[in-house]
Amino acid sequence: MNPLEAIEFINHLEESFPVDQWTSLNIELWPIIRTHMGFDLTEGDVIESKRIEKASPTWLSSRWKAETNNFAGYLKALFDDQQSGVFPKRKAEVLFVADNNTRMDILGRHYHRLCDPFRDAYQSSGLSTEHIEPLRSFERFPRYRSSIYVNEYVINSLSKIFAVSAPSRQSMTPVKELRELFEYVRRESDIGIYMNEHRSLRMANLVFRMTEIWTRILQFIKPKLIYIVLCYNAYGWSVCTAARRLGIPTVELPHGRQDPTHHAYGRWNRCPSNGYKSLPKVFWSWSAFEKRTIDEWAVKTNYHQSFEGGNALMKMWREKRVAFVKKLDSMATKRFARLKGRPVILATPEYVSKSVDLTLATIARAPKEWYWLIRMHPLEYEIRNEELERSAKTLGIANFEIEYPSKWPLYTILQHADAHFTGFSSVIIEAREMGVPSVTMLKHGAIIFQNEIAAGNLKFCEDLDGCIELIRHCLDKGKLNEDATASRPLVETINALHRQLDIESELL
Numbered sequence: 001m002n003p004l005e006a007i008e009f010i011n012h013l014e015e016s017f018p019v020d021q022w023t024s025l026n027i028e029l030w031p032i033i034r035t036h037m038g039f040d041l042t043e044g045d046v047i048e049s050k051r052i053e054k055a056s057p058t059w060l061s062s063r064w065k066a067e068t069n070n071f072a073g074y075l076k077a078l079f080d081d082q083q084s085g086v087f088p089k090r091k092a093e094v095l096f097v098a099d100n101n102t103r104m105d106i107l108g109r110h111y112h113r114l115c116d117p118f119r120d121a122y123q124s125s126g127l128s129t130e131h132i133e134p135l136r137s138f139e140r141f142p143r144y145r146s147s148i149y150v151n152e153y154v155i156n157s158l159s160k161i162f163a164v165s166a167p168s169r170q171s172m173t174p175v176k177e178l179r180e181l182f183e184y185v186r187r188e189s190d191i192g193i194y195m196n197e198h199r200s201l202r203m204a205n206l207v208f209r210m211t212e213i214w215t216r217i218l219q220f221i222k223p224k225l226i227y228i229v230l231c232y233n234a235y236g237w238s239v240c241t242a243a244r245r246l247g248i249p250t251v252e253l254p255h256g257r258q259d260p261t262h263h264a265y266g267r268w269n270r271c272p273s274n275g276y277k278s279l280p281k282v283f284w285s286w287s288a289f290e291k292r293t294i295d296e297w298a299v300k301t302n303y304h305q306s307f308e309g310g311n312a313l314m315k316m317w318r319e320k321r322v323a324f325v326k327k328l329d330s331m332a333t334k335r336f337a338r339l340k341g342r343p344v345i346l347a348t349p350e351y352v353s354k355s356v357d358l359t360l361a362t363i364a365r366a367p368k369e370w371y372w373l374i375r376m377h378p379l380e381y382e383i384r385n386e387e388l389e390r391s392a393k394t395l396g397i398a399n400f401e402i403e404y405p406s407k408w409p410l411y412t413i414l415q416h417a418d419a420h421f422t423g424f425s426s427v428i429i430e431a432r433e434m435g436v437p438s439v440t441m442l443k444h445g446a447i448i449f450q451n452e453i454a455a456g457n458l459k460f461c462e463d464l465d466g467c468i469e470l471i472r473h474c475l476d477k478g479k480l481n482e483d484a485t486a487s488r489p490l491v492e493t494i495n496a497l498h499r500q501l502d503i504e505s506e507l508l
Helices: 003-016 030-046 059-080 116-124 152-162 175-189 197-221 234-246 288-298 312-319 323-337 355-365 378-394 403-407 410-414 427-433 443-448 450-454 464-477 490-500
Strands: 094-097 103-106 109-112 129-134 148-150 225-229 250-253 282-285 305-308 344-348 371-374 419-422 438-440 458-460
Touching: 003 030, 003 175, 003 443, 030 175, 030 197, 030 443, 094 116, 109 116, 116 129, 116 312, 116 490, 152 197, 175 197, 197 234, 225 234, 234 250, 282 288, 282 490, 288 305, 305 490, 312 410, 312 490, 323 410, 344 427, 355 378, 355 419, 355 464, 371 403, 378 403, 410 427, 419 427, 419 464, 427 438, 427 450, 438 464, 443 450, 443 458, 450 458, 458 464
Parallel strands: 094 129, 094 225, 129 148, 225 250, 250 282, 282 305, 344 371, 344 419, 419 438, 438 458
Antiparallel strands: 103 109
16 A cells, blocks of 8 residues: 555544554553554555565574574673763653664764754753663764663563563453454455554553553653654653653654654544543644644644654754864865766665665666765665665666765755655655755655645656656756744754743753
8 A cells, every 4th residue: 555545544444443442451552553554554565575684484583583683782882882871870851762773973973863952952051861772773882972772672671570560451452353453454455464463462561561661760760851752663652651651741853754644643533532641742843744744633632732843953954053063064065076066966765665776777877977875774774785885886887875975964965965866765854954856756755745746845757767857857946945944943942842841941
């Protein structure tokens, strides 16, 4: 299914089943099921199955290998970056919970592009912060600011040791209704759905145990406010549930698109009047469009809210007050000067998606004087950059590079890009704000970014020669007018959020 078909199917389920009433161990089931189902329904629309690594022969051996590598990497990261590691020995007024996938290398130190601008603002005003970092990537250190490393293995182990006894499952779980739901999905969608009633209950059990641990962590740190990145996984659901239990407001910082077809943000048509405990209280939005996406359903509850705060890191890049921003821009200007005015196109394919072969084929057919910056997804770069480079060279492509555009900050790259070519990357949004027009070759991208097409910021064509002509048109037309949305300083924006949440602390 494409994203629009998938969200319409999910909304049909919300109309047909009392999904907002389903719980297990007092954990809401629908946010868990909806998230996994959204990925399952749309996977075939974007994923190139031949690029997915084959699983280990048995579930047990693959699970053991994953857990062993996970814990070994966790210990290695703790040791290698111990100077930036801390333990929760103190209270903090503001807590951040975000993994390290979004860290970027800033002159040898890894800056968290979503959290560190906020931490800088808070700590400059004398308010204490703490960052608990679920460890996903084991190479992103040393860190720019200190944080507490945790991982699923550790949280799981602690939850089994310290969690309180679980309530009776039988009295709370709608097993029959769940079975009916998944039978209906398998019958009507004709798509292989990984999630089923048993996996849903196992995930609820995990979220229950993690919620108990996070409750104790929050009781110790006593934050007035929690910022969280990626609310639609076990960490997000458990942190939000624990915070709601303790009356602490949560704010999700977006790492990409928020649109009506996104199953985590759009069209929650069956939401309890008090909202879902496992979802954030506030969804931070980059623009008025994303804010409307949240408001369309959140205003019907007395809990969930939107807040249009803009892109914090982009504010910092535009203001150019931070020393490392000035230095990086100067270094980039010198680097791009060697191209002597050649058109520069940023390409953002996702390696396991159907866009990568189309991207390479387009580059191979495009004018040789065009220079291509291929920026890979952070996780894909670590394991597949050499493979992608070999694929490009096999096609005779020489006018490209991968390492520099993949490792350097996106906004430094965008300042020197004349156009952006992608399948469905949310870089489309950030490119628009930096005045860079985009072209997509996938219908999937055209659907989820239809507002950008309507505004003239994104062009769509499935034909390779047509894409090349659209890119040529973007180069001839020049940069877009940069988006000035939410251009007030970050400190003023945070103060406005505090007022909305009735938090007394003001930043100076």
